[in-house]
Amino acid sequence: MTELLVKNACVIDPLRGINGETMDIAIRDGKIVEEVSDAAEVIDAHGMLTMPGGVDSHTHICGTKVNFGRYMSPEDMRAGRTPRRGAMHATSGYSVPTTYGNSYRYSVMGYTTLLEGAMAPLEARHTHEEFTYTPLQDTMANTLFDGNWAIMEAIRDGDTKRVAAIIAWTLSAVKGFGIKLTNPGGTEAWQWGKNVSCIRDPVPYFEVTPAEIIRSVVEANELLHLPHSVHLHCNNLGTPGNYSCTLGTFGLIPDLNEKRQTLYATHVQFHAYGGSDWKDFCSKSEPIARYVAMRPQIVMDMGQVMFGRTTTMTADGPMEFNLYRLHHEKWSNHDVELETGSGIIPVIYRRKNLVNSIMWAIGLELALLTENPWQCLLTTDNPNGAPFVKYPEIIGLLMSKKYRDAEFATIHPDTESRVPLPAIERELDWYEIAVMTRAGQAKALGIQDLGKGHLAPGADADVAIYPLRIDEVDPSAEYQKVIDGFSRTEYTIKRGRVVARRGECVVDGSNATFWVKPKVSENYDMGKDPDFIEKFDRYYTVRMSNYPVQEEYLARNRCIETEAEL
């Protein structure tokens, strides 16, 4: 039995409505408990800001395309190197760090749970292998279904239950957590070098539309009672005027779940563009934020862009090709048979570039214009908008109008006429930041009942203690203190152990992978469905028996069994 007592913590724990109370946190054997014995090890938090461990509900840290981002970018690897030291292995990389680099840097910022945003089922084993080497965070993987042949065929046949059954079989097989749709239909079209422009374009050959894919998969998700909702990267990312496509997509979504949203729309910054081309490109954050405010069934994340060099990577292959034609940098693409695709290019977001400046403003606007912080979560779509190490600066910007104005003065001068940002006075408070960086993310992922994102007795003892005194720091004026404080915890506690202390990771941890196993009736077991098996055998290049990710890849794991309505 190991016990730990965090004393005199200034706690913000939004899922329990706790806002800045000074209290003690008792921990036993990796869980939060009511009280511990006198023998417990004591950490005196001295009134420091203490929150549940950070949760990133959309990041790219592990798997085939992430690793290819590293593989093709020795210049990025050189841009962030640390040697083996104490419990820490060597790390490399700035925008796409090695797995240890990701894990240590997230841990130092107080993050204890990460969701990999896009895992191709066929290559799931790779994601799980990298999870093993991401030791200081619990992990989970959204699984790509955007161009899945069997699903598109079932949709064409109008059989939503079969859609759900295919998802159930696949998630169980690949040890996935949730459903990801990336440019639904577009990734299949891209295997012919084509794309879909928005939700009404039919997918070549399959003759289903993105709208039909989204609707069916949303329904299937709820039939399966998955913890998370469908996680959508809308069609038409990154193009001027795409906000109308985004609104059209949001309009497809009914409210089907009482506990959480029905749709998680990711990196909405990239989908909130006005204008008809790059010349009249402008922000449409206002209509998007207004629309979301009226629809509790939608939660989005920012996908904030920050200036500097990064690497873009997504399953959205055609989008990356378009980006390549704009930037003329190196370009990688990787289509995955019967399932999905991906693309990677490095980019630099520049303050002197008008489009980039507008993008920067839009992300902030979405967060500031969305009244309810539970509906707009803080992300950069790491590393697409910026590497996650920029989160503290984003927090600073959201909490300080003064900081925003100072930054605004350095960006392209024409930005002012294209965005509402300068007129927005709102400054987020500590509580809202806690919602946007852990509580809201845990709720959106549906993992609060699994003990994530809060500090109630029974929860996982994942705690972040920041060297910030919220009664003394005025974030509006002292934003640099806010940035410094969120950049480096005093203590990061994971499963009841101190894993990071003032910028150093102090243990060689071991994570847990969360995955979902929906229970379906015999009739809906795709592993026994003759048609499914026959097509699998004929068109995949991996045998069906070699496809599922074996137990060996899940050292420590939590299987979430759901009762499907099938």
Added chain:
Amino acid sequence: MIVKDAVCPFCGCLCDDIEVEVEEGRVVAVTNACELGTTKFMGEKRMKNPILRDGDRWKDITYDEAVRYAADMLLEAERPLMYGWSGTHGEAQCVGVHMAELIRGVIDNTSSVCHGPSILAIQEVGHPGCTLGVVKNRADLVIYWGSNPIDAHPRHLSRYTRYAEGFFLENAFRDRKVIVVDVRKTETANIADEFVQIKPGGDYAVLSALRAIVQGKTDTIPRTVAGVTREQLVRVANLCLNAKFGAVYFGLGLTMTRGKYKNIRNAIELVSELSRHTKFTISAMRGHYNVYGSNEVNTWMTGYPFGIDFSRGIAFYNPGETTAVDILARKECDAALIVGSDPAAHFPRKCLEHLAEIPVVQLDPYPNATTAFCNVQIPVAVTGIDAEGTAYRMDGVPIRTRKVISSDYPSDEEILARMYALMQEARER
């Protein structure tokens, strides 16, 4: 007993539809595998136990002694080299990286003498590729450039291209065109629809000519380019432009000939150019069954696919300086651990002269050319036969190899983990 869907641990095709018949702990028959794979499954004479060089003779030693020897050798070395890795599973490769990091050694894999230049090209211009099944189901044009799959990857043609069924092809054999580009008429050229014979060293020029034609600059092309007529170049460019889905597979005939990584860069840029007109992809024909896995493991753990030097604590990568051949040729390295490869069969003489001067430990089930340079050889289980573990196919698809028989041989991972434990213990003292 018949083991179904076994995974062949020979080439980068990583065929996973093999049936292996086992009787009394021995493989007696293999179905579906090519000749290369069958030979590997049937096995040759394996070494029985670890051996230590004792003057002109070999002395049998125990696994404990062998592991201790290797750990001491690596701990005492100033510039240890850990080379090979393509013939073992990912889990063992991971331990190797940790070992290299601990002792500040150099870890390199066989890419540095095969597709290393391809990787350098990808690091300059990227890589538009796809999994093999995308090609199988869609490609109506396949180009083999400087590769001869009939000899080196025998089932590539039947599983993924020429003889494969494809979802979007009504009659795949008839509807799919195959072009072979090579300096000589290979076996594969005999089954191609179009054979482009290039004068040795002329690949770069031919690729440039094709790029020019694709860009609409046909009038700049001379009558012949490296022995290829303008008419044929135009025909090939048109086949590419008119294809619905084209796939280029290149081999060492493009990577390791004059121009090296510049050839690959040019080929990738041709494909990027073609992608503006139609769908096109390009991929390397990787050799060892898990050479790509070694690149993958090194990359997520160190940031670089091969040639990683930990001598300054951080991971440092500079192919040509931090690659095995260079470190041996400069006589820098003072101890070598070889895993899952046979450098003595492939390295330049100058490197082998140095290898003969320094202590060498090899993990390998069989005696090979490198055995002659070893101080100790440790026989291990063969991944995919009596050990299981992860391998990455040439297109990046990871597959878990199966264990088809049981043996008393420890796996590479077990042996390396024991070495690493001893080394950690020594360093903590």
